[in-house]
Amino acid sequence: MTSSKTHILLTGATGYIGGSVLQRLLDHPKRDTFEITALVRSVDKADRLNALGVNTSVASLSDHEKISEFVAASNVVIHTADADNLEAVRAILRGLKARHDKSGEVPIYIHTSGTGVLIDDAAGLRDTDVVYVDTNTEQIESLPLTAVHRQVDLDIVAADKEGYVRTYIVLPSTVYGIATGKLFDLKISNAYSIQIPIAIKASLDRGQGGVIGEGKNIWPHVEIHELAELYQIILDAALSDPGTPHGREGFYFGENGEYRLYDVARAYSQALYDLGKGRSPDPTSFTSEEAEKYFGGPWLGSNSRCKAERARTLGWKPTKVSKDFLESIRPEVEAIVAQK
Structure with a gap:
């Protein structure tokens, strides 16, 4: 040095x-x-x-x-x-x-x-073993x-x-x-994620929780x-x-951990419904036009599966699992609705 x-x-x-x-x-x-x-x-x-x-x-x-x-x-x-x-x-x-x-x-x-x-081209219609x-x-x-x-x-x-x-x-x-x-208390840095919130915002805009395809695809979190x-x-x-x-x-x-897109879509659709911002607690499929409008295509319906082994060899020991992830959806929805 x-x-x-x-x-x-x-x-x-x-x-x-x-x-x-x-x-x-x-x-x-x-x-x-x-x-x-x-x-x-x-x-x-x-x-x-x-x-x-x-x-x-x-x-x-x-x-x-x-x-x-x-x-x-x-x-x-x-x-x-x-x-x-x-x-x-x-x-x-x-x-x-x-x-x-x-x-x-x-x-x-x-x-x-x-x-x-x-990512692959599953468009929410299938998962993968890869x-x-x-x-x-x-x-x-x-x-x-x-x-x-x-x-x-x-x-x-x-x-x-x-x-x-x-x-x-x-x-x-x-x-x-x-x-x-x-940094977040002082509003210097952005406190919110992008990937799931963009789906929540799209769902709020269309007045109903949405999902790409059938939401069968899998992502890590x-x-x-x-x-x-x-x-x-x-x-x-x-x-x-x-x-x-x-x-x-x-x-x-x-x-x-991992999640299936449908399970997350069901969580934010339920939250939107409870807040009077969705017609049903069950997500409906985004049309191809909506997928293009909100996301630039169906990439949110892709599979992206992985295992983080190398970081764990350095001593990384994350404890937040899929249950924590799903429980985080409602506060995200409430924050986005409040911002609107």
Whole structure:
């Protein structure tokens, strides 16, 4: 390291996952050894983060030269802002390479991808027996280049192979729960998820709980605070042990159970019905036009099955299970209806 402190650059600090990761960093037992910088677009948010002891750099993900410059001053980069912004990721990698070329240090890059890379075309009409395991490197490497997030992930693995950076790719599944902590109390970061809430909002708009196809497809899930803990565990492991699996072996699924889409749709349909916002407690199928309008297609009806074994070898022990996930649906519905 170039100083006694570990310089950490975080993108996405005002978001759901990024804010939760930043909250973990602020509460970290070794907080005084971290120099944390958040990349933000808003001067107002920057000022409010500064008041909490977080340095800020004001820029967007399209400011590639700035990003590379900020990254080159960092020992660790945690990117949570956009899993598919290839040019922003390449700017991050250029900054990491510049740091390595100048100092000889091999910096750490923790990137946020997603289990969307595993999806199929089931459209809610079937499940699948195919389950991806993050310790099965060959299975992950069999994923097609056309898969969601895949090109970005491959660029990151290639950078690790070149030796100028150690890369760790976190693949969250369906993230749920209302995030808590000072960053959320102060409205600096977004406290709500996207995947299930987008289905709730679509259902609210159409006046009836909906589901893609028959809702037979299966997805994994992970609670937001336990996901943030996963990032911390990977960071701590990477800082203490360069041998922590990285690069082609550095894929870490975020999951602690599975759900069938119909069961979730039934939960939010019941909640909407109870609140007088749905005609029936039983979900009805979104039409193809509605699926396109609300989701850009039937991807919510895809299968995405996985097992998070690698993170557990590092000591990650999530406890929130499918029962907790289903119980989280009603508070999400109530919050969305209240916002409307």
